[in-house]
Amino acid sequence: MLANQIAAVIRTRLLDPVEILFGDAADLPDRVDALAREFAHVIEGDDEQAAVHALARLIGALYPGDGPFDPPADWWRTPLGRATAKRVGHPAARSVSYSVAGAMLGVTKQGVHDLVRRGKLVKDADGVTTDSVRARLNA
Structure with missing residues (x-):
């Protein structure tokens, strides 16, 4: 479930704009699914520091903004x-x-x-x- 949401957010916030700007990126959705599974595994794993770092990377990349x-x-x-x-x-x-x-x-x-x-x-x-x-x- 977590991996599915991560993949969906990456697609809508990152891949869709890239495809609009640069055209077809056919291989990227499969790479996104694999990346999302890796992030979910780390976030749900036992290493607290790695999980916090993964969440910080995701939030920073997927929800950029000038404010908090x-x-x-x-x-x-x-x-x-x-x-x-x-x-x-x-x-x-x-x-x-x-x-x-x-x-x-x-x-x-x-x-x-x-x-x-x-x-x-x-x-x-x-x-x-x-x-x-x-x-x-x-x-």
């Missing part, structure tokens, strides 16, 4: 979003809104309120700390 990486809440529900939340938390934020925390955890906003109230997540002035969300995902 700030995907919509729904992105966190995707396989890549879930893997990022578990390995890194939010790459560009120390805290997130209750809605984003819920998306990262796969629960509702009300579920996040309940987890904060029960001391399972740490609240701060801007919402919920990403460290506490990541710790909850890895517990």
Whole structure:
């Protein structure tokens, strides 16, 4: 599932524009599938440092921008979003809104309120700390 999403994002964000600019790139889709499987294997593997590095490479290449990486809440529900939340938390934020925390955890906003109230997540002035969300995902 993770490999499929990585391949799909690489195709739409990178390969499609390359084909538009340079014409047919027939061999690239197979190479993308192999690369996506390699990334997924590393991200889901036991080497934490390699997984974080792979995620940083993917996010930097697939979601470039002048500002900090700030995907919509729904992105966190995707396989890549879930893997990022578990390995890194939010790459560009120390805290997130209750809605984003819920998306990262796969629960509702009300579920996040309940987890904060029960001391399972740490609240701060801007919402919920990403460290506490990541710790909850890895517990």
